Amino acid sequence: MIHVTVWNEFRHEKQDETVHKIYPNGIHQAIADFLNPYNDISVSTATLNEPEHGLTEDVLNHTDVLIWWGHAAHGEVDDAVVERVHDHVLRGMGLIVLHSGHFSKIFKKLMGTSCSLRWREGDRERLWCVNPAHPIAAGVPNSIDLPQEEMYGEFFDIPAPDEVIYLGWFRGGEAFRSGCTFHRGYGKIFYFQPGHEEYPIYHDSRIQTIITNAVRWAYSPVKLAEITCPHVSAPEDTMK
């Protein structure tokens, strides 16, 4: 069983009528809803306004994969919670960062870069798979049209990804590394660009399949109890 916690800032849905109509119970609930039916996945949610943003040590201890959506309130996320999430990722918790989460504290901390990019609202996107045998791309067409999506363009200031799985093409003239994997410590990370709050991206079954695949990919059965930098002895016979 893979224990997933879907974290959402949960502000736009309460403040903006357009967003509320698309995600009446929040983006987190929409994501939980499409993950829930799978027998191997168990889903919880957490949001910014909860104590400790819903990401207590206990919650993270029972989370195999954390999904993160944030946008307008990155600055309100407590640094202590960011440290805690960072520690859990390095010890083996998977992390899926969606869309504007590229600018979250936790993603920037894990990347070590500014994670800046170029952007524009009101564009159209087409995703192209450049790694079709990757498990994250299983059961999804090699090309996916998204009639409305916010444009994210290069240069995207991230480290060279371990794997680029999707390129995004935007009608306005940009290309983007839209689906990327990274290892950090024992944790696996997937950044996936689609998901502007004003469009029903997470209701698209193809996007749902990609995120579901990513959950299974990011799951690791191994978790470290703590990170150490140990002084070790050499086996007696090797140093003769």
Add this chain to the structure above:
Amino acid sequence: MIHVTVWNEFRHEKQDETVHKIYPNGIHQAIADFLNPYNDISVSTATLNEPEHGLTEDVLNHTDVLIWWGHAAHGEVDDAVVERVHDHVLRGMGLIVLHSGHFSKIFKKLMGTSCSLRWREGDRERLWCVNPAHPIAAGVPNSIDLPQEEMYGEFFDIPAPDEVIYLGWFRGGEAFRSGCTFHRGYGKIFYFQPGHEEYPIYHDSRIQTIITNAVRWAYSPVKLAEITCPHVSAPEDTMK
């Protein structure tokens, strides 16, 4: 001094009036012309119709970086010459493969894959740099418009590149890994997608800068005399 040999199939320029007007002396000569002024670069050319396609053992022994443009006549390239070029790349000769050279015997042999892709004539391209500190991108704008270019689209069946430097955006709806580096043995390889023969791509000063940068990047002062798989002894003291 970097000794460059520019190899060209040199058929379209003699058979097609449009191409002839753009490259009256051949694509190879156009490339040689913009490389020649640099004091650190010495250029020769070679073409398909010459004996051994102009790529004798002696020529390759005096070539630091080979540039390759081919399209309609890949099948006419002699397998023995392909073996010879392959051997020189593994021993340290740089190789720059342009445009339709993706389907050349030498590129397919070095990649180990089919190098197939999707394509369409009559499109428009915009290059985006995703590795702006790479020496191949030095002195070039982060975005380059090419008003006319043939579309090459994903899935491009190549191994994961060591580095992706440029993404190509095409008006018709595709994105492509347009500038990629690979190491093979002691040789460095740069694949660069722009350069359809019916458009004056190699007269574009920005494209010229990228190719010139790639020549310097691909140059290696070290060349192996031969490739061996040696049986070796252990130092006496390590095996005690």
Add this chain to the structure above:
Amino acid sequence: MIHVTVWNEFRHEKQDETVHKIYPNGIHQAIADFLNPYNDISVSTATLNEPEHGLTEDVLNHTDVLIWWGHAAHGEVDDAVVERVHDHVLRGMGLIVLHSGHFSKIFKKLMGTSCSLRWREGDRERLWCVNPAHPIAAGVPNSIDLPQEEMYGEFFDIPAPDEVIYLGWFRGGEAFRSGCTFHRGYGKIFYFQPGHEEYPIYHDSRIQTIITNAVRWAYSPVKLAEITCPHVSAPEDTMK
């Protein structure tokens, strides 16, 4: 169900008494024996002396993952069979290449390099995991001692692997990239260095776990019917 075919040259076991004692039914059978008990894996074997080396089009059509052990008789493998296996890998068949298979025709064709290395018999190896969250490393100690193993040393002339999972340390003074993954087309490849025929490497439960993990990792549900390089149209509205 993952259909595995274990291919073995099967010569040393018949010609050398030491090897025969370790693998009385051949290395292929020893590998099949530890894979067979798993409910999700179905195993067949094939050897060099069979017609078409046991790797007919029909066999490969029913193979999800091919395991390859060869050494003394690489040259006897028919080029047509190599082409066939190559085609199946690019269309989605997984491939696990063991030990001296580094010098097989199929591995060299997929890598595009010489695959040469330095070597020495009669050493001792210790494997170190450098990618502990990778599924191939699941359930295996981070360090594995192999009291007897042939030394393979750098420079190992392979393309930069997509992922390095194991480094090998050798008592005689060498380090080696002993466990490496590669994507080629739709196929996933794992090269794993341990397995000299004179030592009972494939009877070691830790080595068995790594190979079993690699089988599941290399499996792809997607297979291409054929590789094409299609001319495509642009959607009407994108080219306006």
Add this chain to the structure above:
Amino acid sequence: MIHVTVWNEFRHEKQDETVHKIYPNGIHQAIADFLNPYNDISVSTATLNEPEHGLTEDVLNHTDVLIWWGHAAHGEVDDAVVERVHDHVLRGMGLIVLHSGHFSKIFKKLMGTSCSLRWREGDRERLWCVNPAHPIAAGVPNSIDLPQEEMYGEFFDIPAPDEVIYLGWFRGGEAFRSGCTFHRGYGKIFYFQPGHEEYPIYHDSRIQTIITNAVRWAYSPVKLAEITCPHVSAPEDTMK
């Protein structure tokens, strides 16, 4: 001209007689001394005890490549200085991190991981080149013996390097990714493991050549004035 600043903690050399004898003017001066003779390199030094650790905004504005050696006093490095160095790296300053600098604040911040490892004093190392055509390896033997060196062993908790150039073999039984490159923003980073303060590693001409090569590799002519995340318009004609 490449402007290099060599930063050193400069404590061991003043407190420990053994270290003082090897580096009477400090590790920073020893490194400056072997870089100084090159006409294309201009060297300054900076140390922990100077105001702002000698790394003022003005100093960094005039630094193309920063070399970093630290060990016992990582915790004394001011966070504001770490932020400043980080910003300069992302905007194009090269960074070479030596030996125990793996645990410096700046390296951990750029990697996004714990950078922990296993370690042991009093070992012997042999470096093996696994990327012999890389400019950092130019003019250096493929194998380098270091009769005395501190052991650093895997798992080294760093992101997958862009390139692994050297593996380290240790007599006591470990292998290590001893020479690794990373891109972060517009900056290039080289981590190089050798350099324990009690052994004369930086007096070794082969080590000096590697570091000198790395200075030239890490130099970038392009520096960003600031990092932005711009809202951009689409060209009029692309959005029709």
